[in-house]
Amino acid sequence: MLSLQHRSIIRFFPLNPTTIKREVARHLLTVQAVRLRPDQPFTWSSGWQSPIYCDNRITLSYPDVRTYIKQALADAIRQHFPSAEAIAGVATAGIPQGALVADVLELPYCYVRPEPKKHGMGNQIEGRLEAGTRVVVIEDLISTGGSSLKVVDALRAAGAQVLGMAAIFTYGFPLATQNFADKNVSLVCLSDYEALLTEAQLLDYISADAMTSLAAWRENPAEWGR
Secondary structure: OOOOOOOOOOOOOOOOHHHHHHHHHHHHHHOOOEEEOOOOOEEOOOOOEEOEEEOHHHHHHOHHHHHHHHHHHHHHHHHHOOOOOEEEEEOOOHHHHHHHHHHHHOOOEEEEOOOOOOOOOOOOEEOOOOOOOEEEEEEEEEOOOHHHHHHHHHHHHOOOEEEEEEEEEEOOOHHHHHHHHHOOOOEEEEEEHHHHHHHHHHOOOOOHHHHHHHHHHHHOOOOOOO
């Protein structure tokens, strides 16, 4: 099994998208930002039983991994959204990731709450954002996309032109694909569930038997484990 001690395995600025997917997946596993527990599933806030739990905020505690991810996100924005004029982070987990990326790109930054504050100025968007600004949204994790796309709605309501969203990891649910298509939002993710399972096997993080259960969850997460 994978050692709990993080081992630096950074290789900066890979050019192949498949390499990026696998590198990011490996980093998430080695620092235990992702945990795979098919025999003792987690319960999500939606009520779904899940063999996986992802908390990418943990990567912030590892400077080498943090640097790799911010550079990879910045490179993805340069490639897919070269006309970006500002970066917006999704509260709360996307706030630090967005700030790191904005710093690399030397672009203005703001972050967006799920809803306006109940006190003070009542802001939903924190920071200065001029109407018409071309914005890329930064998220840490995409599941169904619902909460992330509320941020897009808020930015558009403020007059921003949302070019798209960049995230560290996606489960790749068809529902998320449909939700992003319905909102006409381009999504770029550094890594995904398939790459994660590939790396987990290579790292001896999971057994071959567990792979069957993990693959089944991906196909029908709402019913898995019932």
